[in-house]
Amino acid sequence: xxxxxxxxxxxxxxxxxxxxxxxxxxxxxxxxxxxxxxxxxxxxxxxxxxxxxxxxxxxxxxxxxxxxxxxxxxxxxxxxxxxxxxxxxxxxxxxxxxxxxxxxxxxxxxxxxxxxxxxxxxxxxxxxxxxxxxxxxxxxxxxxxxxxxxxxxxxxxxxxxxxxxxxxxxxxxxxxxxxxxxxxxxxxxxxxxxxxxxxxxxxxxxxxxxxxxxxxxxxxxxxxxxxxxxxxxxxxxxxxxxxxxxxxxxxxxxxxxxxxxxxxxxxxxxxxxxxxxxxxxxxxxxxxxxxxxxxxxxxxxxxxxxxxxxxxxxxxxxxxxxxxxxxxxxxxxxxxxxxxxxxxxxxxxxxxxxxxxxxxxxxxxxxxxxxxxxxxxxxxxxxxxxxxxxxxxxxxxxxxxxxx
Numbered sequence: 326x327x328x329x330x331x332x333x334x335x336x337x338x339x340x341x342x343x344x345x346x347x348x349x350x351x352x353x354x355x356x357x358x359x360x361x362x363x364x365x366x367x368x369x370x371x372x373x374x375x376x377x378x379x380x381x382x383x384x385x386x387x388x389x390x391x392x393x394x395x396x397x398x399x400x401x402x403x404x405x406x407x408x409x410x411x412x413x414x415x416x417x418x419x420x421x422x423x424x425x426x427x428x429x430x431x432x433x434x435x436x437x438x439x440x441x442x443x444x445x446x447x448x449x450x451x452x453x454x455x456x457x458x459x460x461x462x463x464x465x466x467x468x469x470x471x472x473x474x475x476x477x478x479x480x481x482x483x484x485x486x487x488x489x490x491x492x493x494x495x496x497x498x499x500x501x502x503x504x505x506x507x508x509x510x511x512x513x514x515x516x517x518x519x520x521x522x523x524x525x526x527x528x529x530x531x532x533x534x535x536x537x538x539x540x541x542x543x544x545x546x547x548x549x550x551x552x553x554x555x556x557x558x559x560x561x562x563x564x565x566x567x568x569x570x571x572x573x574x575x576x577x578x579x580x581x582x583x584x585x586x587x588x589x590x591x592x593x594x595x596x597x598x599x600x601x602x603x604x605x606x607x608x609x610x611x612x613x614x615x616x617x618x619x620x621x622x623x624x625x626x627x628x629x630x631x632x633x634x635x636x637x638x639x640x641x642x643x644x645x646x647x648x649x650x651x652x653x654x655x656x657x658x659x660x661x662x663x664x665x666x667x668x669x670x671x672x673x674x675x676x677x678x679x680x681x682x683x684x685x686x687x688x689x690x691x692x693x694x695x696x697x698x699x700x701x702x703x704x705x706x707x708x709x710x711x712x713x714x715x716x717x718x719x720x721x722x723x724x725x726x727x728x729x
Contacts, residue, residue: 371607371608372387372604372607372608375387375388376388382479383479384479384615385606385612385613385615386479387604387605387606387607387612388604389477389479390477390479390480390615391475391476391477391480391596392474392476392480392492392595392596392613392615392616392617393425393440393442393474393476393480393482393595393616393617394442394474394492394499394593394594394595394596395420395423395442395444395488395490395492395493395594396420396423396442396443396444396470396472396591396592396593396594397418397419397420397444397578397591397592397593397594398418398419398420398421398444398445398589398590398591398592399416399417399418399503399584399586399587399588399589399590399592400417400418400419400577400588401416401417401588402414402415402416402417402583403415403417403579405569405570405579407640407641407642408640409640409642409643409644409645409646410645410647411640411641411642411645411646413569413581414581414582414583415569415570415579415580415581416579416580416582416583416584417577417578417579418577418578418579418580418592418594419575419576419577420444420488420490420576420577420578420594421444421445421446421576422443422444422445422446422466422468422487423442423443423444423487423488424442424443424444424465424466424468424485424486424487424488425440425441425442425465425482425483425484425485425486425488426441426442426443426460426463426465426468426471426484427440427441427459427463427471427484428440428441428481428484429441429473436475438475438476438477438478438480438481439473439474439475439476440473440474440476440480440481440482441471441472441473441474442471442472442473442474442488443460443465443468443469443470443471444468444469444470444471444591445468445469445470446466446467446468446469447467447468447469448467449467451467451469452467463484463485464484464485465484465485470591472593474595476616479616480615480616481616482616482617486617488617488618489573489576489617489618489619489620490571490572490573490576490577490578491571491573491614491618491620491636492613492614492617492618493568493571493578493594493596493613494568494611494613494614494636495568495569495570495571495636495637495638496567496568496610496638496639497567497568497596497605497606497610497613498564498565498566498567498568498596498597498600498605499566499567499568499580499594499595499596499597500562500563500564500565500566500594500595500596500597500598500599501562501563501566501580501584501592501593501594502560502561502562502592502593503560503561503584503586503590503591503592503593504558504559504560504561504586504590504591505557505558505559505560505561505584505585505586506557506558506585506586506587507557507558508556508557508558509555509556509557510553510554510555510556511553511554511555511556512533512535512553513533513534513535513551513552513553514533515556516551516553516554516556517551519533519535519536519551521533521534522534522536535551535552535553538550538552557585561584561585561586563582563584564597564598564599565597565599565600566580566581566582566597567580567581567638567641568580568638569581569637569638569641570635570636570637570638571635571636572631572634572635572636573626573634573636574626574629574631574633574634575631575634578594581641596613
């Protein structure tokens with residue numbers, strides 16, 4: 326088995342998308358070693374079996390398929406506790422009226438597939454006529470916002486498909502993008518945490534200034550220099566945040582994070598990609614609903630209580646974080662071993678540290694130091710006073726009138 330395809334000698338036989346590369350012995354040896362290790366330890370390399378046995382097109386492929394996401398709204402923040410007692414600071418996101426609005430592909434080019442998802446139904450008069458006409462042509466309700474997600478060709482869902490929060494699964498990592506809080510035009514102290522100037526040096530207009538903005542001979546201020554300006558109202562992205570709870574009756578998703586955004590800000594949710602070298606989905610973690618979750622036709626959420634519609638993740642930590650990790654705790658076996666073991670030599674008696682005695686001695690030392698400084702300063706002041714008196718007398722004698 327080789328990494329490199331056979332390249333025909335005749336260039337006229339080369340295909341448009343054919344990989345043309347020279348032979349690399351090092352990469353070839355690494356690939357052969359990988360194949361042998363996968364055959365010897367199949368349980369360690371089971372995620373890579375999908376490379377050789379990919380599922381049919383239309384089914385989820387953990388190494389290829391990319392799903393679209395959803396659009397939520399920041400609703401509120403709260404606290405929750407896992408089964409070990411760890412406190413979680415949660416932000417709840419509401420997903421109103423999510424629906425597939427449009428598909429896009431630029432001339433059949435690879436990598437240009439996108440799915441547009443809209444959220445929050447609004448009256449037809451909310452948008453301008455040409456915007457409302459686009460929703461009408463797609464035969465979907467007019468949405469407040471609409472955004473696009475890059476997908477693979479096997480992840481399309483029909484236009485008009487209503488999306489459920491169970492599109493995501495508890496425990497999976499998601500990436501969220503949102504516009505953070507708009508603080509307006511701010512100075513460098515607020516924007517970048519500059520220290521500002523002295524408060525007590527007499528100049529009241531120097532306390533929050535940036536200071537020097539260049540060097541001699543620089544001719545100009547270089548681009549990127551930190552100065553006052555617009556703060557906030559920028560698109561921010563958090564990656565790899567696990568889903569803690571899903572309330573599919575009220576269309577809520579709880580994430581264990583706090584975001585710098587106002588309540589009511591739209592948040593773009595999608596499956597995370599940066600999983601530190603691991604696949605987001607596999608046989609152990611489960612596979613996602615693909616291309617999206619389709620609820621049962623017999624399901625009637627209006628007849629179900631809110632407590633029945635809760636999906637909660639497994640605890641993120643396997644111990645109570647306010648205590649030591651279970652591995653570092655002393656077990657009963659450690660106690661028995663310590664009792665059975667005989668010390669080779671008697672340990673030297675540790676000197677008892679008396680904190681009160683130390684503080685008293687330190688206080689006495691500081692008092693003596695202050696006293697010596699006081700007498701020293703008195704001596705210096707006396708010498709200075711004597712010199713001033715001598716100078717004054719000399720001046721008086723110099724200008725004293727003498728009778729002739």
